[in-house]
Amino acid sequence: MARARQGNRLDLWMNGIPVGHWETGAGGDRLVYREDWIADPQGRPLSLSLPFTPGNQPHRGPAVANYFDNLLPDSDVIRRRIAARYRAGGTDAFALLATVGRDCVGAIQMLPPGEAPEALQTVSGRALSDEDIATLLHETTSAPVLGHREPIDDLRLSIAGAQEKTALLRWRGQWQLPQGSTPTTHIFKLPLGLVGNMRADMRTSVENEWLCAQIVAAYGLPVAQCEIARFAGTKALVVERFDRRPSSRGTWLLRLPQEDMCQATGISALQKYESDGGPGIRQIAEILSGSRAAATDRRHFFMAQVVFWLLAATDGHAKNFSISHLPGSQYEATPLYDVLSAHPVIGRGRNQLAPQKARLAMALHGRNTHYAIHEIRARHWFAQGQRIGFSPAEVEAVLDHVTGQTAQVIDQVASGLPADFPLDVADAIFDGMRRHNRRLAARADADL
Secondary structure: OOOOOOOEEEEEEEOOOEEEEEEEEEOOOOEOOOHHHHOOOOOOOOOOOOOOOHHHEEEEEEEEEEEEHHHOEEEEEHHHHHHHHHHHOEEEEHHHHHOOOOOOOEEEEEEEEOOOOOOOOOOOOOEEHHHHHHHHHHHHOOOOOOOOOOOOOOOOOOOOOOEEEEEEEEEEEEEEOOOOOOOOOEEEEEEEEEOOOOOOEEHHHHHHHHHHHHHHHHOOEEEOOOOEEEOOOOEEEEEEEEOEEEEEOOOOOOOOOOOHHHHHHHOHHHHOOOOHHOOOOHHHHHHHHHOOHHHHHHHHHHHHHHEEEEEEEOOHHHHHHHHEEEEHEEEEEEOOOOOOOOHHHOOOOOOEEEEEHHHEEEEEEEEOOEEEEHHHHHHHHHHHHOOOOOOHHHHHHHHHHHHHHHHHHHHHHHOOOOOOOOHHHHHHHHHHHHHHHHHHOOOOOOOO
16 A cells, blocks of 8 residues: 655644644654643543653654554545545545545544634535435546536545445435535445455445344444435445534534544554454453443453354454544543444355355454354353453353344344345344354354
């Protein structure tokens, strides 16, 4: 992901309060917090990897570069498309965020020196029809045509991740294109299509992710709310942003600061998988030990790993776990998001993922390291739980909760499926969960 860089400065704002500035140049990346931000009751660091320092010494180097780079899509193809659409002049993080950094994940807005967010405490947007939204979704995945003018106003925003997506404002029951400093409130995700070298069929990823969200919620884990929607025939998963909320009077929208675990640990998105050098269960559990709700967040995180294994959710990497930053340098875990089951594409046929190749993004560690889903047994969960400070009784309680609830979870979610939901997707996921649940409930080492 090597990209040309350019030297310059962007000022950082959080809900209308100046936070500091980010500079790039021959000396690398540099972040400087403002003294009045550090002293402000709302003041908090952007990242655990970029804390307030004695004497407010600037942060320099890879942790700064990685923090900002992680605000952008992982995919070079998507970055090039953004750069071309908005004439960014490059695909490096600074060039892109100078163009689309006014509405990012979390609370930060990036503006050129001398500019400030305007009309923050109002909501301004242009109403969109279903046809408008369908056009916008189509343009999200298409390269701009030379001389083509956007049929609707520019929407300049940055959403991290590897999937095609955009975001809009929902206000007073109406979809709108936000204007000025008004933030987006919902993320729109399109079907993945055929993915990977094997061309695995993920054209039903919208339904898959919606179903996984319902399953995760039914186990009692916090997860981003979402719905399947169609706009003039175009299908999307619409996800409510948990980094936005109405003001106390309900008259404008606040941006809520958060970061993913790549940012929290100061690493590149290229290292988001543990096998590529990213954080694993132990390191994230240690971070959550500093949460203001440490016991709950750690238990939920460990339970999520078990549920991901049941779902064969192979993409639970560091960018798919986040924390919200609170005043006074406190933080807590965000709801879960981006959960997708591989059960519908696991098999021995053409364009399928062989069962022995299905791997979790974070390994279970004991005497050996286990990524492969088919290898994992109850004893591995006990070993991993103890490595992060859980007693055998605490691990047992989590496993009992999951295995004891699985049949009810499946029945509850199945009863709420939309009439047109693809049953092959639901059946593959439910059957895979049942197989894994039997193995876990047996507390035995035999394959079931």
